[in-house]
Amino acid sequence: MKPVNVGLVGLGTVGSGIVNIFNKNAALLSKRAHCSLQLSHIGARRDNQLCDTSAYRVSRDIFDVVNDPDVDVLIEVIGGTTIAKDVITQALKAKKHVVTANKALIAEHGDALFKLANQNGVALKYEAAVAGSIPIIKTLTEGLSANEVSSVVGIINGTGNFILSEMTSKGREFADVLKEAQDLGYAEADPTFDVEGIDAAHKLQILASLAFGRWFNMGSVSTEGISKVAPKDIAYASELGYRIKHLGIARQTSEGCELRVHPTLINVSESIAKVDGALNAVYLNGDAAGGALSVGAGAGSLPTASAVMADVIDVAKSGSAATSAIDFEGEGHVLPLDQCRSAYYVRFVAIDRPGVMSEVAQAFSKCDISLEAILQKEKRQSSDDVVDVVLITNTVQEASFNQAISALKSNGAVVGDIQRIRVETQF
């Protein structure tokens, strides 16, 4: 069988992992691909000391690789949505299969790029774009191919999970842990994408499109980050039997499709509540398979490279039969957030005077919301005239919940902001 030549564009964290896999497992890769699989050309502006590229042809102009007629499969791991888009577009037009780890690009331009791949009879694959080493795209599109999928729920940002896990195990503040994560290289200098949930929203949008067979556009996902989660919330949640995780939730309900990323209280008895550190975890629910949970490394050089190379091997093995063959039935529509349903954790400070708790309870009961738990915390000092109040509601529509919160805010006994975090009970 004719050898399959792989071009690699980008030599950062993931790119160096790919070179290291070629260096270590070369024979294995060819065996698994049922052909001679060769890294024939690398494009990178500079070297990376984390890998030895001496056995390969390296060009400083990445487009030399894109335009190399000998390259059959192009790997794009430069990231971003500008040059990467040009690279992928040119490669697809040149009828090269493309494998990418670029979630932002797929989320932003996936629909058009898949069409371009189909028009050119080649594959555009992106296993590494979501949940790192976990083969979640494969599990969703192939493992559960006979299923109507009703929900995808997961921890899909490793940096965010690392920060929340540290806050939980050590009682530390968000800003303090973020600083450490940046020093350790887990978090970017500009951490907005990770901590504000944008990265998770990109991934959720991709998962939802595959799960529900319709393409969800950028901005479909209601997104809330973890920067407002306080050590106090983690401690109270723990007292009530919950952990706080940053979840992406895509769910088909009878009213419509919910797509949201936010901090979430999860009962400690759920497996996903114990997925800590930089790990990712995704639950899929299919009408035949039932619930399935996958846990693994969500990022990192070799884990992400492992997912990239799995795609490359799939493409090499399929030969000319390799296609993305994703055919979305139009655009996905999302249920507005105020029609979504969820239980809520609420925390606020109240003046410690008779009748306050009954007024609080009334604000909720007037909106037909029951309280599953209510804690009035002891004063920290006897001189305090305010107390922390913590409660958990039953599952309600967001609109009713907002009404209750407005009523609460207008109560003179409630001091300052009201913290609200969703509670998830369905997996």
Next chain:
Amino acid sequence: MKPVNVGLVGLGTVGSGIVNIFNKNAALLSKRAHCSLQLSHIGARRDNQLCDTSAYRVSRDIFDVVNDPDVDVLIEVIGGTTIAKDVITQALKAKKHVVTANKALIAEHGDALFKLANQNGVALKYEAAVAGSIPIIKTLTEGLSANEVSSVVGIINGTGNFILSEMTSKGREFADVLKEAQDLGYAEADPTFDVEGIDAAHKLQILASLAFGRWFNMGSVSTEGISKVAPKDIAYASELGYRIKHLGIARQTSEGCELRVHPTLINVSESIAKVDGALNAVYLNGDAAGGALSVGAGAGSLPTASAVMADVIDVAKSGSAATSAIDFEGEGHVLPLDQCRSAYYVRFVAIDRPGVMSEVAQAFSKCDISLEAILQKEKRQSSDDVVDVVLITNTVQEASFNQAISALKSNGAVVGDIQRIRVETQF
């Protein structure tokens, strides 16, 4: 594109699930298979009230389906290793792709059947044979295809896990829970395959062959069932911070390959320790991906049918390119059990006289075994002259451990049998 005709042989639990998926998700199946996928012929000696077959051609002689020239893909879900073997052999020779859920047959005759499939240029697929709805064969062979896999560790028998979970949560006896499981239809009338670990050994043999690229023959797996686990062991394990699970373990060590199925103490902090009921769970460890855990329904009509249909869709999608293409590099060799390494939980009854505990400790230290924990339980009644002794060793070679146990047995203060259960710390 030409329609793909599916023949189904067997209409028991899994067969009825397959018919139900065709009845419910027909359009979805064809969409995912990129062709018209049709259930064209069912072979079953009798009807099954759990599914409606009125839309399909049904033959009472299953070989009418096997010999049907219109059938492109044959599903075998009759089970067993006699007629099923004839069915699959004939179908492969007739150049039909075959999909099966039959772990015993693959474990016993897989090597020969894969060769036959390859000779005839067709695929023999068996995702449903291991871990029910979890796409573990796909994850291992495709998701981690760029990895050297060093270990596969899992709960791969749902009946056994159900029994241990009930014993744990309710303090019940093994025989009592087994009886209930039989009444509920979770366990077979002859439960030997499940509770003595034979079913798990079949599955582990298949997983190990795929993970390590060599074919392990029947009998390669050291197999121990759960029938000797006492409620007392579960209680003491819990006191020490462990759960008892029935694990299959395949591990490549520097000395050789370990293949074993046995009850195992697992620290409660491990995710797999909390996988309860009839669920299955499998950890894979790859040199690039790191550790990955998959959890899902290990058995049942629809979950197993989901895995069967994923294979059918893969085959239909690949068309003439579909092959098993499994090429094992000869036979796998297993490290003899006495050279395997593990920590151990030990429980026995000792006469309550001065010096006994130091003699116990000495029996282990003489064999270079340290004790991680030792509990001498209080007497249940003051008139008792014996006490339960429970201890956990460090990780040792089985041969040294056996020596220590022999020394212990010859100590006059040790009364009756010595219970020993392995403790697993690596996942």
